[in-house]
Amino acid sequence: MNLASEFGDEKFRETISNMLNQNRRMQTSAPEVCITRGSQMALFLTAHSLLEKGDIVLVENPGYSPAWRTFQHAGATLVPVDVDEEGINVDRIEAYLKTNAVKAVYLTPHHQYPTTVTLSLARRLQLIGLSNQYGFTIIEDDYDNEFHFDQRPVMPLSAFEGIRHYVYIGTLSKLIAPAIRIGYIVSTPDFIVRIGKLRKIVDLQGDAIMEQSILDLMLSGEIRRHQKRMHSHYLAKRDFFSSLLENYLKGKVTYKKPDGGLAFWLKPVRDINFFRIKEKVNTELVSFYTPDRFSYDQSVQGLRIGYASLSEANLEKGIRILGKYL
Numbered sequence: 001m002n003l004a005s006e007f008g009d010e011k012f013r014e015t016i017s018n019m020l021n022q023n024r025r026m027q028t029s030a031p032e033v034c035i036t037r038g039s040q041m042a043l044f045l046t047a048h049s050l051l052e053k054g055d056i057v058l059v060e061n062p063g064y065s066p067a068w069r070t071f072q073h074a075g076a077t078l079v080p081v082d083v084d085e086e087g088i089n090v091d092r093i094e095a096y097l098k099t100n101a102v103k104a105v106y107l108t109p110h111h112q113y114p115t116t117v118t119l120s121l122a123r124r125l126q127l128i129g130l131s132n133q134y135g136f137t138i139i140e141d142d143y144d145n146e147f148h149f150d151q152r153p154v155m156p157l158s159a160f161e162g163i164r165h166y167v168y169i170g171t172l173s174k175l176i177a178p179a180i181r182i183g184y185i186v187s188t189p190d191f192i193v194r195i196g197k198l199r200k201i202v203d204l205q206g207d208a209i210m211e212q213s214i215l216d217l218m219l220s221g222e223i224r225r226h227q228k229r230m231h232s233h234y235l236a237k238r239d240f241f242s243s244l245l246e247n248y249l250k251g252k253v254t255y256k257k258p259d260g261g262l263a264f265w266l267k268p269v270r271d272i273n274f275f276r277i278k279e280k281v282n283t284e285l286v287s288f289y290t291p292d293r294f295s296y297d298q299s300v301q302g303l304r305i306g307y308a309s310l311s312e313a314n315l316e317k318g319i320r321i322l323g324k325y326l
């Protein structure tokens, strides 16, 4: 057995670091990586190692509420920032910074959750510039990096050479399965030591057996082959899903075929009471998340529908029934 620690299996950390350097143009080394049980634990450890009571954290609205709850649990005050077709509104962040001390900005820039939008290059550069100027930490949640279908890959914010204050969070949830609780945090070696100290209080070491099993699959090339297969599988499924929307929801919703990720963001053309529609589709054994799940205060008008786990037949049934009631 390799040497396990609160940071995870040594060889596994090194292999994750190499993967990030090769596939995502990052410049990491093993001491900058801590393996966690999924990105949710990574968010928790980050929140409690970085934040103090009353610290301000800016978050995307709409956004990923499990992360919001984690920051609030660590005592942070959240400030929502709107999202448009270029991602989080960085001009709004800049204006806010002029009169407020901000500790961190949490975002999902690759495929924004829930809208699927990719943060534009101009906004990436602007955000990094602001982080360097004001000293806030960019918490980058790159939860579905593996599935980007556009020809041009988009590298993480944390891969930019000039970035100084960042915590990068990744997971194997989408690539392998959500039940495989393996995620990782990348940051400076000092911050990773702080993460490790906290982790040791709740979990003496990671899941060494799972880490070594995945390490074997990575070293043998099996994960790489699986990723390639899944990439073409989901690309075809994304296009199939898009054809369902054309067939059953045309004129009822607007959407942009996402460049990546495993979900679509549908905006109804007229105001909808999603709770009522949900009740109706439930009677036909179809369900969806109502938008309050990702809205900060006022509920946004939009539906995030994942197409990865359902069969084509069930996707078709669900969209047909949704179309009937929308």
Ligand SMILES: Cc1ncc(COP(=O)(O)O)c(C=O)c1O
Pocket (backbone or CB within 6 Å): 037, 038, 039, 040, 041, 064, 108, 113, 141, 143, 170, 171, 172, 173, 178, 182, 183
């Ligand atoms: C924005 C976001 N972050 C993280 C995760 C994954 O969390 P975990 O790695 O804990 O399964 C998800 C899963 O859907 C997500 O949507």
